[in-house]
Amino acid sequence: MSQLTEEQTAPPKRVHRQRSATQWAVAWRRFKRNKSGVAGLAIVIAFVVFAIFGPLFAPYPPRSTESLLQGQAGQPPSWKHPFGTEINGIDVFSDSIWGARNDLWIGVAATAIATLIGLAVGALAGYSRGVIGGILLGIIQFFFVIPTLLLILLFSRVFQVLVYQGFGVNLIVLILGLFGWPGISFVIRGEIFRVRELEFIQAEKALGAGNLRILFRHIVPNVLTPVIVLASLLVAGNILTEVVLFFLGFGPANVATWGELIEEGVQYVSVYPWVALFPGLLVVTLVLGFNLLGDGLADALNPRLRE
C-alpha cells in the first residue's frame, strides 16, 4: 500500500493540463449554437454597457426640468432632444439612460435577493424531512398564493416615507426581492427531492459526510441550472413589475425609471406620444432579451438534450 510513496522521493504532481471540459463549458458550447439565445445575451450585454457608460454621455441629470425654463417642454424628437421632451421639460433621452441604470439595477438586484432567499428556503424545505420541511413548505405556499402585486402596492405606500430619505429605487428592489422568491423555492425544493434520492448522495452518506456538506457541496450545485434559467426570467419579470408599479401610480416620486416615463407619457399620449414610445420600446427590448437568454440557457443546460 505505502510502496508507492516510499519509492518516490516526492509525491507525484497533479497534471492539470489534461483537465477536461466542465459541464459548464459543454453548456456554453451548446449555448453558442443557439441563435436566439445568443441574440438575447447580446441585447442584455448591450443594455448593461448602456446602463454603465450611458450616464457619462447623458445631456441632462435625472429628472432635470432645465428645458422647461428654456421653453422646450413637450417638444417632439429633435437633434437637441433625440427622444423629445415631456410636459415638464424633462429630456426623455437622458431619463431613458438614467432609467436603464435604475431598471437594470431593480431587475438584477431584486432577482439576486429573491434567488438567495428562494435558494435557502427551497434547499432547507427540500432537505429537511418531517415538521420543519412541512412548515417551510407551508411558508412557501403562503407566499406563492397571496396576491403579490397588491402587497407590493401596499408596501410601497406604507414605506413611502423612506423615499424621502433617498431610498426610492432600493425600496422597490427590496419589495420585489422579498416577494419574488416563492417560485424559485418551489423549483429548488422539487429538484432537491429528485437529487437527494440519487445514488451519489447515498454514497456521500455512506462515506460519513455531514448533512450541511451533502446539502451545499453536492445537492445545491446539482440543482443550480434551473435556478439560473428562472433567475434570468425573473429579471425580466421584475422590470415589468417596476413599470406596472409606476403605471399604477405607486412608484416613488422623483426617480428616473422607464416606468415613470411611461406613466407620464400615457397621460398625455395623444399630445406627446413620443414620451411613452421610446422608454416603452426599451422595456420591450430588454425584457425580450432576458427571455431569449433564459430560453437559450434552458436548452443549453437541459441534461436530457446533452449528448
Add this chain to the structure above:
Amino acid sequence: MKALEDLLKVEDLRTYFFTEAGVVKAVDGISLDVRKGESHGLVGESGSGKSVTALSVMRIVPKPGKIVGGKISFDGTDLLTLKEDDMRRVRGSKIAMVFQDPISSLDPLYTVGKQLIEAIRANNETVSKEQARDMAISLLSNVEISEPERRFNQYPHELSGGMKQRIAIARALARTPTLLFADEPTTNLDVTIQAQVLNLMKDLKKNFNMTLVLITHDMGIIAEMTSRVTVVYAGQVSESAETHTLFYHPTHPYTEALLKAVPRLDKRKQLQSVGGNIPNLIDPPTGCRFHPRCPYAIQICKEKVPDYEEVETDHFVACHRWKELSLVGVQ
C-alpha cells in the same frame, strides 16, 4: 436439416446517426439472413447496432438517424424503396416489434382495450369495432392474461411489468405478422416472470406460425430460444451460425470471449474477462473493430477490415485468422 427459404435478407445495411458530436455509425455494414419459421438470435452488447438493425428493417429509425446504404428485402419486396404509405401497411400486418421497456411502449392515457383495438384496426377498416373488441379479448387470452374482460378496461399503470410486456406482445400480434422482432423483451423483467414470457413466446411462435428475431445480450436466452444466431459487434457482424455450432465451435474471438465471460449457473468456472471497453462508434477502430480487445490480434487486424467468409454451410465469420485459430466454445 431442411433448407428453409429466406424471409428477410439484409445486405450491407448502414444506418448512421448524425449527432452534434459527429456521425455515429451505429450500423455499418450488417448483413442478416432470416429464414421462414426460424428463431433467429441477434446477439450483441450495447452499441453493437442490434436494435438499430431492427428499427431499420421497420424503417422507424429515430432522428437524427438515417439509413444511408444497403438493401433490405422482405418476402421478395425491397423495403427500402417502398413508399412510406406502403411501408406503413407492412408494419404491423407483416412485421411487428416488441420493445425492451414495456412501461414506455404503452400509452399511459388509453386503456389496454383501446390500444389493442387501435392496433387491430390500423390500416384495416374492414374490421368493425365489435369484431375488433372480440379479437382483442381473444388476443389477451392468447398471451395468457387472466380475466381478459377486466384487463381490457384497465390502464397500463394498473398492470405489473410482466403483464405490460404481455400486452405489448398481444399488440404486436394484433395483425398476425409473419415476422416478429423482440428487442430484449425480458431484460426488465424478474427471472421467474422472464421464464413465463419466454415460454409464452415459444408457444406463440408455434401457434401463430411466426418467424422470430430475438435481440438480446443474454447468451443463456440465445442458447435456449434460437436455432440460428448472428453476433454483432460495434455495428458489424462478427459471426453467424447455427446456435449449436456457435456455442461449440466458435470461429470468432469475440464469440469465444463472450462465452468465456458469461457466468454459468450450473457450474463454477473461472470468469475470463475481455479487456478494454466497447468502442466509440464516431471514431471506430481501424481494420477489425474488435482488434483492440482481441487476444489474438496481429498487425493485419489493425490495418484491414476482414472479409465476411464462409466457414462451412450456414457458418460465416469476419476474422483474418479464423483458419489458424482453434477457439474454445462451451465445455
Add this chain to the structure above:
Amino acid sequence: MSDEVLLEVKQLVKYFDVFSRGVFTRKKVGEVHAVDGVSFAIKRGETFGLVGESGCGKTTTAKVILNLEDATSGTVNFEGRDVFELLKSGKRSDILQIRRGMQMVFQNPYLSLDPRMTVFDILSEPFIIHGHIGRSDWTARVYELLTKVGLEPYHAERYPHEFSGGQRQRIAIARALAVEPKFIAADEPVSSLDVSIRAQILNLMMELQRDQKISYLYISHDLSSVRQISHRVAVMYLGEIVELANTDSLFEHPLHPYTQALISAIPIPDPETKRQRIILPGEVPSPLNPPPACRFHPRCPYAQEICRTVKPVFEQVDTDHFVACHFWKKFA
C-alpha cells in the same frame, strides 16, 4: 476467509409507512413490509450473496445495514459493536469509525458519481471527510486507488460523463476503497453493465478481496454471477430469507421450492443443457399485504393447508444450510 464474524444482522425489520393524502390530512393506511425479520452473519473475507426478485427487499436490507435508511427494528453489529447505536450517539468520531469500516457500491454507475466533480475530487472527498490522509499525500493516494481498480492516473482530471459504465463502476469502487473499509455492500454492481464488462468488474472485486480481505454483501438478481463469486448465499422472498446455504449446496440441492424455481428459471448458455423448468404461476404479491403464514404459498406448486395457516420455522437442516419450508424433507 476466516471463521471470525465481521458483520452480524439480527432480526432486521424495515417497514415503509403508506399514507393517503387528503387536503389537510395525512392518514397512515398501511405498511410496506420491505424487510421482515432478516438475520445473517458475514465472516471476515467472505462474499455473502443475497438474491431475490425486484421488491423482495434485498436492496433495502443493504441500505438499512448501512443506515442509509432507518431500521424499524433489529440490530446490526460490526466488529462486535452496535452500528445503529453508535451512529445515533451523535459522536462524530464513532460515526466516522463506522463509516470507514462499511461502504457501499451502487447499482447504477451513472447516478452514483456526482456529475459536477472530477474523479480527483470524488476520490479525495473521503480524505476530506475522514482526514485520514494528509493533503500532501492526496495525489499519490488518488493515483494509487485509480491504478488499483485498473484505471490510469490521467483519468483523475476527468468528469464522470467522459467514462463508460464499466469505468464509472471502477471509480465507484475506488471511492469505496478510499476509506480502507473492511466491508462493502455491493448492490447489483454489474447488472447495468455490458456482458463483456461484467466479468472485469466481478474479477476486480474478487482480486480486491484476496489482497485486502474485504467482506462483501453481494446483492443481485443474477444467480449465475452469485454462484461465481459468493461463498454463501441467502434467498429472499417478500422481505424474508427463505433459504441460506453455502453456495454449492444451495445451487446443487436447493430445498425451498422458491429457490428451485428461481434456479430453474435461469437460461443456461449451453444449447445442450436442457433442464426441466418450473414455471411459477402469477407474480410476486404486493409487500403491502403479504400473504399470511408462508409468504410463498400462493405461487408454490407444493402448497398444502398448513402453508396457509402456520408460518414455517427457519431451521437448520445441515451444516451451513437453513430453510424455511414445511416440506423441505421432501426435497432433501
